[in-house]
Amino acid sequence: MSQPHNIVVKIGSSLVANGERLTPRYGFMQRLFEDIDRLRARGINVILCSSGAVALGLKTVGETPQTAGVSDKQAAAACGMPLLLNAYRHIGHEFGFEIAQVLLTLGDFEHHRRFLNTRNTVFRLIEAGVMPIVNENDSITTEEIRVGDNDRLAAKVAQMVDAKDFIILTEVDGLFDRHPDEPGAKFISEVTDVAPFMEATKGKSALGTGGMTTKLMAANMAQEAGCTTYIAHGEPDNPLTSILDGERRCTRFIAHDAPTSGWERWIANRLQRAGSIAISNDLADALSDRDRSIMREDILAIDGDFARGDVLHIYDGENVERARGLTDFSSEELRVLAVNPHLEAEQLLGYRTKGEVVRAKNLVMLESRHLLWDSPEGVEEQVKAAG
Ligand SMILES: Nc1ncnc2c1ncn2[C@@H]1O[C@H](COP(=O)(O)OP(=O)(O)O)[C@@H](O)[C@H]1O
Numbered sequence: 001m002s003q004p005h006n007i008v009v010k011i012g013s014s015l016v017a018n019g020e021r022l023t024p025r026y027g028f029m030q031r032l033f034e035d036i037d038r039l040r041a042r043g044i045n046v047i048l049c050s051s052g053a054v055a056l057g058l059k060t061v062g063e064t065p066q067t068a069g070v071s072d073k074q075a076a077a078a079c080g081m082p083l084l085l086n087a088y089r090h091i092g093h094e095f096g097f098e099i100a101q102v103l104l105t106l107g108d109f110e111h112h113r114r115f116l117n118t119r120n121t122v123f124r125l126i127e128a129g130v131m132p133i134v135n136e137n138d139s140i141t142t143e144e145i146r147v148g149d150n151d152r153l154a155a156k157v158a159q160m161v162d163a164k165d166f167i168i169l170t171e172v173d174g175l176f177d178r179h180p181d182e183p184g185a186k187f188i189s190e191v192t193d194v195a196p197f198m199e200a201t202k203g204k205s206a207l208g209t210g211g212m213t214t215k216l217m218a219a220n221m222a223q224e225a226g227c228t229t230y231i232a233h234g235e236p237d238n239p240l241t242s243i244l245d246g247e248r249r250c251t252r253f254i255a256h257d258a259p260t261s262g263w264e265r266w267i268a269n270r271l272q273r274a275g276s277i278a279i280s281n282d283l284a285d286a287l288s289d290r291d292r293s294i295m296r297e298d299i300l301a302i303d304g305d306f307a308r309g310d311v312l313h314i315y316d317g318e319n320v321e322r323a324r325g326l327t328d329f330s331s332e333e334l335r336v337l338a339v340n341p342h343l344e345a346e347q348l349l350g351y352r353t354k355g356e357v358v359r360a361k362n363l364v365m366l367e368s369r370h371l372l373w374d375s376p377e378g379v380e381e382q383v384k385a386a387g
Pocket residue numbers: 011012013014169170171172174175176177178179180200201202203204205206207208209210211212
């Protein structure tokens with residue numbers, strides 16, 4: 001059986017909400033759904049990730065984008081979410097299909113079991129011909145447990161459903177080599193490696209959250225998952241098919257080849273760092289042969305409070321991130337093992353273990369075009385002290 005063709009479409013707030021009146025932009029939604037209907041007729045499953053709940057709910061709580069604080073936005077999201085979904089539902093009915101709401105938070109992506117559970121729900125909706133509309137559950141999320149922007153949230157959904165294409169619709173034509181309002185800004189039509197452009201992405205629109213920075217991070221995650229990503233303006237007619245059919249200007253991010261397994265993609269693409277360890281450069285080089293686990297005696301530094309089963313960011317002796325992997329020990333256990341190198345692990349922890357911190361099958365080496373995370377100060381200091 002051939003692979004289903006899934007695409008994830010992310011819609012920015014300024015497309016669904018009028019910037020001054022903070023009311024729904026029905027005309028845009030209509031044009032979008034007309035085009036989604038075209039894609040559905042081609043046998044393509046669309047998963048929508050729509051922002052706009054906060055913007056549409058601000059008036060109800062007596063706030064504006066300029067005055068609203070965190071709790072105002074959380075309350076606004078609760079007011080705006082039904083307005084947004086109701087608008088989509090009515091328009092969906094005009095085209096003869098149903099929509100469903102899927103509200104997620106960070107843990108639904110970062111914990112593997114919850115990730116798989118969410119995936120099953122999304123697949124079941126698609127099977128029933130219902131279009132999932134995903135958003136973050138802003139009303140209940142605090143800083144520590146939120147993704148914080150729908151660009152990366154949508155990229156995780158793209159990875160989750162093995163999307164072939166990921167389209168980010170916004171209020172600019174795509175990526176420029178500097179802020180588009182700056183004189184001489186040059187349009188970038190194709191990107192393989194996002195890293196050189198990260199510096200050129202400061203600023204965002206009045207209703208936007210993450211600006212171009214989170215869009216590039218999102219594009220990189222999707223590229224890593226073997227998914228072609230597009231950033232484009234949302235206003236033109238046929239906003240989606242015109243991109244997929246190559247008929248208009250947009251920035252295309254080429255999918256990296258040889259997509260890894262779902263398990264490896266889940267390990268490699270993180271929204272939050274649970275913890276970090278450092279190992280020697282020699283070991284980091286040797287890990288590439290895929291059979292080598294990281295043992296307790298290999299650890300040069302430990303940072304963060306993490307639990308068994310969390311994904312660690314793994315740095316070499318020069319503080320360059322080289323790999324990510326699932327830990328078999330909590331940070332507390334690992335620190336006990338580290339300060340008592342001459343005692344058996346069983347004696348220290350009370351259970352039998354081979355002392356494998358990250359097993360080879362739970363380890364993913366990162367390529368240089370993967371967006372690497374800077375090493376936390378805690379790791380740098382410990383490596384410096386050790387060396
Ligand atoms: N290098 C860049 N290229 C394009 N846009 C950029 C760049 N740097 C910053 N931006 C800003 O990013 C904005 C889009 O992000 P954002 O406001 O978050 O939109 P959305 O609400 O659609 O997510 C653009 O309006 C633009 O002002």
